[in-house]
Amino acid sequence: MIAATIPRASGLGLKSRHCxxxxxxxxxxxxxxxxxENxxxxxxxxxxRLAAIRRDYPLSLHGVGLSIGGEGPLxxxxxxxxxxxxxxYEPGLVSEHLAWSSHEGxxxxxxxxxxxxxxxLARVVEHVDRLQEGLGRPILLENPSSYLTFEESTLAEPAFLGEIARRSGCGLLLDLNNVFVSSQNLGFTPESYIDSFPLDEVGEIHLGGHATEPDGLLVDAHDRAVADPVWALLALVLQRTGVLPVLVEWDNDVPAWPVLHREAVLAQRLLDNCRHARAG
Amino acid sequence: MPAQAELAGALLAADRPAPAGLLPAGRFAVHRNNVVAGLVEALGAAYPAVRSLVGERFFRAAATDFVRREPPRSPVLIDYGGGFAGFLGSFRPAAGLPYLAPVARLERAWLLAYHAAEAAPLPIAALAQMPEAVLGRCRLVPHPSLRLVVSSFPVVALWAANTGRGPHEAVDLDRAETALVVRPEELVVVESLTPGMAAFVATLADDQPLGAAAEAAMRADSGFELGPALGRLFALGAVVGLRQSSFEGDSR
Amino acid sequence: MNDSTRTSTAMLAGALAAAIAGAGGFASPAHAANEKCYGISLAGQNDCAAGPGTTCAGTSTVDYQGNAWKLVPEGTCQLYGTSTEEAKYELPGDREGSLEPLARDVPA
Known part of the structure; x- marks a missing residue:
C-alpha cells in the first residue's frame, strides 16, 4: 500500500466500471x-477492486450516510x-456532508x-465531535447544493461552516459546483459566497457537473462534465488558497474512462498554473 | 419551523403539502424527487431482470410504490430492497406474472452472494482424507455466499434471458427450476440444479451430514449420481470446510 | 452398523473416488464463462454495476407520481405470456395515477 497522504493534485471519484x-x-x-457506504x-x-486500487493510489473516503445534521443521535x-x-484502507482524507439523511431509522x-x-450549529458541532472522536482523526465537512432556504435561518452558510470548523477543529471541503448550483437556485453570486468562505479551513475542493431543468433550476446531478463557470471558480479559489487536492465527481451517466480522466487532466492544468504563478 | 419529523414525513408522501417555512416552498419537490427517484434507481440496479421483464414504466411505478412502503432502514444501500420479491408477489397489477417474484428472489440471492464474506474454497481432495467410515457423518461447510432459490418457474432461464446471459426463445414457463448461487472468487455463479442435486445441496446447506444429503437426493431423483454431484459442488467452490459431526469441531 | 448405513458408506466412498478421479474434468459453469466473455466494462449486466450504490448527487430523473395500478407490464414478459385477464385489475378505492411528472418550482 502506498502512502496515505492525499497530494495537492487532481483526483477522481472512483467508479467500479473503470477499475x-x-x-x-x-x-x-x-x-x-x-x-x-458502497x-x-x-x-x-x-x-x-478497492484493495487493488489502494495499493497504488492514495484514497479518500467521502461519506454520504452519517446524517451529521440529523436531530437524533449519530x-x-x-x-x-x-x-x-x-x-x-487507511484513507488520506475522510469527509462528510453538512446535511441530514436519516430520521428515526x-x-x-x-x-x-x-x-x-x-x-x-450546536447539534452539528456535537456530531462532528463524536465522529472525529470515533475515528480518532479530523474530518472535512462539505457545503451542500441548495434548492431552498429556511425562513428561520439566522446565519449565512459560509459563516455557519466556519463556526463548525472553529468549534470542532474539522476542516472544510469546498464543493465549487455546489456553490454554483446554490447561487443560481437561490439568487446570489458565487464570488460573494467565496469572499465570505473561511478558505483557510479548506482541505479539499470538489468539482462536478450539474443538470439544468427546463424551468432553469440547477440540479447537482454529477451526470456530465464540469461546467465552464465552475472551472472559473476553481481558478479564482486557487489564486487565494494555493494548490489543494481537487476532485472531480461524475456519478450518473458515467462516461468511458478517457472522458473522465480528461476532467482530472484539466483540473491538474489549473493546479499547475497556480503553482507556477505562485512560484513566479 | 419545520422539524425534521415533518420534513421526513412529507418526503415519502406525494400527496402531502411541503412543510411551511421553506423558501421557495415548491422546491421541496426536488428533495422529494431525489429520494424517490434515487431509491427507484437503486432498486432498478438490484433487479435488472425484473425491470426488463415488466418494462421501464411499470417497473418505476411498482418500485415507487415499494419505496414509499418500505424505505431503507440503513444508509448501506447495497442492502436495500430485500422485501421487493415479497412485495411483487402480492402486487395486484403484476398478478398475471407469477414468475416475477421468483426472479426477484434470484436477483436478491445474486446480490447477497456478490457482497458476501470471503472464504477459501476447499479442494475435493480434503474430503478424500476423511476416514471412509465417517464420510457419511461428515458435514460440508458451505461458502458464505451460497444460496438456493427454489421455484416452480424456470427462474434461471428467465433471469439469464433478461440479463443478456441467455436466449429469450429457450424459456419454457412450464419448467420448474432450483437455482444455486455462489461466489467463491470474483464471479457470481448461477446454476440450474436437477431435482436430485437441489435436494442434495439443500440438505447439506441445512447442516445435515453427507449420508443424509445423499439419501434425500435419491428420494428426490432416483437417477441421482453422487460422484458427479460431489465433484460439481467442489468444482464450483461451494464448500469451504468439513466437520465430522456437530460436536467434533471445525476442521477448516 | 445397520445395512443401510453400510451401503451408504460404501456408496459414498465409491462416489468420492470417482469424483476425485474426475475433478479436473468439470467445465466452468455456463454463466461464469459468459460473464468472463462480457468483460467488466459492460454496465448493468455484470459485477461492475452490481446493485444499488449511494452517491452524493441529486438526480435530474423526474419521478412519476403515477402508479402501476393503471399500467400493464410491457417488457419482455410479453414474450412469455401475460394474462390479459389479470391485467384488468380493479382499482382499489380511488387509487389512480396520472403519470404526470412532479411539479418543480420556477427559480425565484
Missing part, C-alpha cells in the same frame, strides 16, 4: 475517492462501519437541507 482499466494501465491520477458489504468484488453502528473501513438517500441557526 479494470485503471488497474491495467495505472494512469496518472493523484488519488481516488469513494463513498464508504464498501460496507462483508466481502466480494467491491473490496477486491448512528453508532454506521460510525463503527466507517471506522472499520478507515482501519482497513429511515434513510432517505438524499442530502437534506438544514436551517442555519444556533441550535442546528
Amino acid at each position: 479494470a482499466e485503471i488497474l491495467a494501465s495505472r494512469p496518472r491520477v493523484g488519488w481516488f475517492e469513494v463513498h464508504p 464498501y460496507m458489504g462483508a466481502g466480494g468484488p467491491p473490496h477486491r 448512528d453508532a453502528a454506521h460510525l463503527a462501519r466507517l471506522r472499520t473501513l478507515v482501519e482497513r 429511515v434513510y432517505f438517500n438524499d442530502l437534506l437541507p438544514l436551517p442555519y441557526t444556533d441550535g442546528t
Whole structure:
C-alpha cells in the first residue's frame, strides 16, 4: 500500500466500471475517492477492486450516510462501519456532508437541507465531535447544493461552516459546483459566497457537473462534465488558497474512462498554473 | 419551523403539502424527487431482470410504490430492497406474472452472494482424507455466499434471458427450476440444479451430514449420481470446510 | 452398523473416488464463462454495476407520481405470456395515477 497522504493534485471519484482499466494501465491520477457506504458489504468484488486500487493510489473516503445534521443521535453502528473501513484502507482524507439523511431509522438517500441557526450549529458541532472522536482523526465537512432556504435561518452558510470548523477543529471541503448550483437556485453570486468562505479551513475542493431543468433550476446531478463557470471558480479559489487536492465527481451517466480522466487532466492544468504563478 | 419529523414525513408522501417555512416552498419537490427517484434507481440496479421483464414504466411505478412502503432502514444501500420479491408477489397489477417474484428472489440471492464474506474454497481432495467410515457423518461447510432459490418457474432461464446471459426463445414457463448461487472468487455463479442435486445441496446447506444429503437426493431423483454431484459442488467452490459431526469441531 | 448405513458408506466412498478421479474434468459453469466473455466494462449486466450504490448527487430523473395500478407490464414478459385477464385489475378505492411528472418550482 502506498502512502496515505492525499497530494495537492487532481483526483477522481472512483467508479467500479473503470477499475479494470485503471488497474491495467495505472494512469496518472493523484488519488481516488469513494463513498464508504458502497464498501460496507462483508466481502466480494467491491473490496477486491478497492484493495487493488489502494495499493497504488492514495484514497479518500467521502461519506454520504452519517446524517451529521440529523436531530437524533449519530448512528453508532454506521460510525463503527466507517471506522472499520478507515482501519482497513487507511484513507488520506475522510469527509462528510453538512446535511441530514436519516430520521428515526429511515434513510432517505438524499442530502437534506438544514436551517442555519444556533441550535442546528450546536447539534452539528456535537456530531462532528463524536465522529472525529470515533475515528480518532479530523474530518472535512462539505457545503451542500441548495434548492431552498429556511425562513428561520439566522446565519449565512459560509459563516455557519466556519463556526463548525472553529468549534470542532474539522476542516472544510469546498464543493465549487455546489456553490454554483446554490447561487443560481437561490439568487446570489458565487464570488460573494467565496469572499465570505473561511478558505483557510479548506482541505479539499470538489468539482462536478450539474443538470439544468427546463424551468432553469440547477440540479447537482454529477451526470456530465464540469461546467465552464465552475472551472472559473476553481481558478479564482486557487489564486487565494494555493494548490489543494481537487476532485472531480461524475456519478450518473458515467462516461468511458478517457472522458473522465480528461476532467482530472484539466483540473491538474489549473493546479499547475497556480503553482507556477505562485512560484513566479 | 419545520422539524425534521415533518420534513421526513412529507418526503415519502406525494400527496402531502411541503412543510411551511421553506423558501421557495415548491422546491421541496426536488428533495422529494431525489429520494424517490434515487431509491427507484437503486432498486432498478438490484433487479435488472425484473425491470426488463415488466418494462421501464411499470417497473418505476411498482418500485415507487415499494419505496414509499418500505424505505431503507440503513444508509448501506447495497442492502436495500430485500422485501421487493415479497412485495411483487402480492402486487395486484403484476398478478398475471407469477414468475416475477421468483426472479426477484434470484436477483436478491445474486446480490447477497456478490457482497458476501470471503472464504477459501476447499479442494475435493480434503474430503478424500476423511476416514471412509465417517464420510457419511461428515458435514460440508458451505461458502458464505451460497444460496438456493427454489421455484416452480424456470427462474434461471428467465433471469439469464433478461440479463443478456441467455436466449429469450429457450424459456419454457412450464419448467420448474432450483437455482444455486455462489461466489467463491470474483464471479457470481448461477446454476440450474436437477431435482436430485437441489435436494442434495439443500440438505447439506441445512447442516445435515453427507449420508443424509445423499439419501434425500435419491428420494428426490432416483437417477441421482453422487460422484458427479460431489465433484460439481467442489468444482464450483461451494464448500469451504468439513466437520465430522456437530460436536467434533471445525476442521477448516 | 445397520445395512443401510453400510451401503451408504460404501456408496459414498465409491462416489468420492470417482469424483476425485474426475475433478479436473468439470467445465466452468455456463454463466461464469459468459460473464468472463462480457468483460467488466459492460454496465448493468455484470459485477461492475452490481446493485444499488449511494452517491452524493441529486438526480435530474423526474419521478412519476403515477402508479402501476393503471399500467400493464410491457417488457419482455410479453414474450412469455401475460394474462390479459389479470391485467384488468380493479382499482382499489380511488387509487389512480396520472403519470404526470412532479411539479418543480420556477427559480425565484
